[in-house]
Amino acid sequence: MNVFSQTLLxxxxxxxxxxxxxxxxxxxxxxxxxxATLAITCVIAIPLACYIGHFGRALFVIPVINALRALPTLGxxxxxxxxxxxxxxxxxxxxxxxxxPPVLAATYSGIANVSxxxxxxxxxxxxxxxxxxxxxxxxxAFPAILGGIRSAFTQIIATWTVAAFLPVGGLGRFLIxxxxxxxxxxxxGASFLVIGLxxxxxxxxxIVQNTIERHSRYSQLTTQS
Amino acid sequence: MNWLILNCxxxxxxxxxxxxxxxxxxxxxxxxxxxxARLANGxxxxxxxxxxxxxxxxxxPSLPLLIFLPALLRTKILNPVNIEVxxxxxxxxxxxxSASHAFLSIDPSVIHAADAMGFGAWKKFFQVELPLxxxxxxxxxxxxxxxxxxxxxxxxxxxxxSLGFFFLExxxxxxxxxxxxxxxxxxxxxxLFDQILAICGRVLMPWxxxxxxxxxxxA
Amino acid sequence: xxxxxxxxxxxxxxxYNDGTVAVNNVSVTADEHRTLAxxxxxxxxxxTLLQMVNRMVTxxxxxxxxxxxxxxxxxxxxxxxxxxxxxxxxxxxxNKTVLDNIATVPVLQxxxxxxxxxxxxxxxxxxxLEKSIQNRYPSELSGGQQQRVGVARALAANPEILLMDEPxxxxxxxxxxxLQDELLRxxxxxxxxxxxxTHDIDEAFYxxxxxALLRPGGTLAQVGTARELIDHPADSFVASFINAGxxxxxxx
Numbered sequence: 001m002n003v004f005s006q007t008l009l010x011x012x013x014x015x016x017x018x019x020x021x022x023x024x025x026x027x028x029x030x031x032x033x034x035x036a037t038l039a040i041t042c043v044i045a046i047p048l049a050c051y052i053g054h055f056g057r058a059l060f061v062i063p064v065i066n067a068l069r070a071l072p073t074l075g076x077x078x079x080x081x082x083x084x085x086x087x088x089x090x091x092x093x094x095x096x097x098x099x100x101p102p103v104l105a106a107t108y109s110g111i112a113n114v115s116x117x118x119x120x121x122x123x124x125x126x127x128x129x130x131x132x133x134x135x136x137x138x139x140x141a142f143p144a145i146l147g148g149i150r151s152a153f154t155q156i157i158a159t160w161t162v163a164a165f166l167p168v169g170g171l172g173r174f175l176i177x178x179x180x181x182x183x184x185x186x187x188x189g190a191s192f193l194v195i196g197l198x199x200x201x202x203x204x205x206x207i208v209q210n211t212i213e214r215h216s217r218y219s220q221l222t223t224q225s
Numbered sequence: 226m227n228w229l230i231l232n233c234x235x236x237x238x239x240x241x242x243x244x245x246x247x248x249x250x251x252x253x254x255x256x257x258x259x260x261x262a263r264l265a266n267g268x269x270x271x272x273x274x275x276x277x278x279x280x281x282x283x284x285x286p287s288l289p290l291l292i293f294l295p296a297l298l299r300t301k302i303l304n305p306v307n308i309e310v311x312x313x314x315x316x317x318x319x320x321x322x323s324a325s326h327a328f329l330s331i332d333p334s335v336i337h338a339a340d341a342m343g344f345g346a347w348k349k350f351f352q353v354e355l356p357l358x359x360x361x362x363x364x365x366x367x368x369x370x371x372x373x374x375x376x377x378x379x380x381x382x383x384x385x386x387s388l389g390f391f392f393l394e395x396x397x398x399x400x401x402x403x404x405x406x407x408x409x410x411x412x413x414x415x416x417l418f419d420q421i422l423a424i425c426g427r428v429l430m431p432w433x434x435x436x437x438x439x440x441x442x443x444a
Numbered sequence: 445x446x447x448x449x450x451x452x453x454x455x456x457x458x459x460y461n462d463g464t465v466a467v468n469n470v471s472v473t474a475d476e477h478r479t480l481a482x483x484x485x486x487x488x489x490x491x492t493l494l495q496m497v498n499r500m501v502t503x504x505x506x507x508x509x510x511x512x513x514x515x516x517x518x519x520x521x522x523x524x525x526x527x528x529x530x531x532x533x534x535x536x537x538x539n540k541t542v543l544d545n546i547a548t549v550p551v552l553q554x555x556x557x558x559x560x561x562x563x564x565x566x567x568x569x570x571x572x573l574e575k576s577i578q579n580r581y582p583s584e585l586s587g588g589q590q591q592r593v594g595v596a597r598a599l600a601a602n603p604e605i606l607l608m609d610e611p612x613x614x615x616x617x618x619x620x621x622x623l624q625d626e627l628l629r630x631x632x633x634x635x636x637x638x639x640x641x642t643h644d645i646d647e648a649f650y651x652x653x654x655x656a657l658l659r660p661g662g663t664l665a666q667v668g669t670a671r672e673l674i675d676h677p678a679d680s681f682v683a684s685f686i687n688a689g690x691x692x693x694x695x696x
C-alpha cells in the first residue's frame with residue numbers, strides 16, 4: 001500500500017482519535033509537556049542571560065552551557081531516568097538542560113549587541129541599571145530572544161517524541177509502541193503528525209519573529225557587527 | 226568496572242560504528258550547503274528563502290523522520306542509509322545559515338580589490354571568498370559535527386546501532402554505568418572530531434593564527 | 445592638448461541605482477607618464493571617475509579612452525589585470541603572505557609562481573620595505589607597510605596606468621608625508637600614468653602634475669596645475685576649497 005494512503009488512513013480513522021490513548025489526548029499531552037518545558041527553560045535562561053549580558057559578568061557560563069550540547073540527548077534521558085525514576089521529571093530536566101543554550105545564547109547576544117554608547121548615555125542621564133535593561137536592552141533583544149525560543153521549542157517538541165522510550169505520554173507513544181508491534185501505519189501517521197506540528201510551530205513563530213523584527217523601533221540602537 | 230573490561234571490544238566496535246555513521250553526513254552536508262549558500266547569497270529573495278528552508282528542515286523531529294524516510298526512500302527500516310540521509314538533512318540545515326553568514330561577513334573592500342585586480346568568478350571564489358569565509362565556515366562545521374555525533378544515537382531506537390545501544394540496554398538492565406560509559410564515549414568522539422577540525426583550520430588557514438604585531442616605527 | 449595618449453574621460457556621467465548623481469558630464473584627461481590628482485569632498489564623484497577607468501563602474505553616458513581606445517570594447521578582467529590599483533586600506537588579501545600578495549596579478553596572468561615571487565622580492569625593495577617581511581601576513585604589518593605593499597602589488601604586472609584611491613588617507617600625518625615623498629621618487633623613476641584620488645588639496649598639489657577639482661554633485665570645478673589653481677581660481681568655490689586647505693596646513 002502507498003505510504004501516504006496508509007498515513008491518511010490511520011489519521012482519518014476516527015476511532016484512533018478517541019479514548020485515553022487516542023490521538024487527541026496524546027496531542028494535548030505533547031503540547032502540555034512541551035509548553036511546560038519551554039516555560040521552565042525561559043524562566044531560567046532569560047534572567048541568567050540578562051545578568052550576564054547586562055553586567056558582562058560570569059561570561060564563563062556561556063561556553064560551559066554550550067559544551068553541554070556535546071552530550072547525547074538520548075543518553076542523558078536514560079541516565080536521568082534511572083536516577084529520578086519513572087515519570088516526567090527526568091525527561092523534563094534533560095530537555096530544559098538542552099533547551100537552555102539556544103535561549104541563553106540568543107538573549108545574551110541580543111543584549112550584548114546594544115551599543116555601549118547607548119547604555120553609557122542612558123546611565124549618564126540618570127537611568128538605573130534596571131531601567132536600562134527594561135527600557136532598552138530587553139526590547140532591543142526581543143526579536144533575538146524569540147529566535148532562541150523558536151529553536152528551543154521545536155527541539156523540545158522533537159525530544160518529547162524521542163523520550164517516549166520511557167513510560168511517558170505524548171505523540172511519541174505511537175512511534176515507540178508502533179515500532180514494538182510493527183504497526184507501520186500507526187508509526188507513519190504519528191510521524192506525519194509530529195513533523196507537521198513541529199514545522200507549523202516553527203513557521204508560525206518565524207512569521208511572528210519577522211513581523212516584530214520589521215516593526216521594531218529599536219533596531220537602530222544595535223551596533224552593526 | 227568489571228563490565229567495562231569485559232565489554233571493551235563491544236565498546237570499541239560501537240564507537241567505530243558511531244564515527245563511521247557520523248563522518249559522511251558532516252562531509253556531505255558541508256559540501257552541499259557551502260556552494261548552495263554562496264549561490265543563494267547573490268539575491269535577496271534566495272537568501273531569505275534559505276534561512277526559512279534551514280529553519281524548517283531543522284524543525285523536523287529526528288525520530289519521526291527516521292520512521293518516515295524508509296517509506297519515502299523504499300529502504301528497509303534497519304538500513305543505515307536512512308539515518309545517513311536524515312543526518313545529512315540536519316547538517317545542511319545548520320550549515321546553510323552559517324555558510325550564508327560566513328560569506329556575508331567578508332570585508333567588501335577585499336572583494337572589491339580582488340575584482341579590481343581581475344580575478345575571474347571561479348578564482349575569486351576559491352582563492353579569496355572561500356579562504357576568507359573559512360574561519361566562520363569552520364565554526365559552522367564544528368556545530369554540525371557536535372550535533373551529528375549526538376543525533377547518531379537516536380538511530381538505536383529503530384535498531385541502527387552506535388554508542389546509543391548502551392543507552393537503551395543500560396536503561397533496560399537498570400545499569401547506569403553502561404549508560405555513563407556510552408555518554409562519555411560519545412562526548413569523547415565529539416571532542417576528538419572537534420579537535421581534528423580545529424587542527425585542520427590551523428593548518429589550512431595559517432593567517433588567522435599568527436601573532437598580530439604592530440610596528441609603528443618602520444612605516 | 446595631446447590627443448590619444450594617457451586617459452581621457454569624454455563627457456562622462458554616472459547616476460547610481462538609488463538615484464545618487466555621482467558624476468555629471470565631466471571631461472578631463474590624464475596625460476601619459478604624468479600624475480593627475482582628482483580632488484574633492486565626499487560626494488564629488490572622484491572615486492567613481494577613477495573606477496570608470498578599470499570598468500569597476502560603467503558610465504551611463506560618455507566614454508573613457510585609454511591610449512585612444514574606448515575601454516567599453518575591452519574585456520574587463522584583462523583590462524583590470526593590466527592596470528595597477530591601490531586602495532585606501534591597501535585592499536591586501538588577508539589570506540596571502542606579503543610576497544604572494546605582490547605576486548597576485550602576474551600569477552593571474554599566467555606567470556609561474558616561482559618567477560613572480562622573485563620579481564615580487566625586487567619590488568619589495570623598490571617600495572622601501574625590508575625583505576624580512578616577505579612571509580608575513582597583512583595583519584602583521586603596520587598601516588604604512590600595508591600601503592607600501594599595496595603599491596608594490598599594483599606595480600607587479602608592470603602596468604602603464606596606476607589608479608590610487610585615497611591610498612594614504614588612513615595613515616598618520618608623518619607616515620603620510622613619508623609615503624608621498626616615496627611616491628614622488630618612485631614616479632620619477634618609473635614614469636607611470638597615475639590617477640590619484642584624494643580629499644586633501646595639499647596632497648593633490650604636492651603629488652599632482654595636474655589637479656582636477658570636483659564639486660559636490662560630480663561636476664568639474666577647475667583643471668590645471670597647482671600654480672594655475674592658486675593664482676587664478678575659476679570661482680569662489682575653488683578659492684574657498686584651496687583656502688580651507690591652506691588654513692588646515694597652517695594649523696598643523
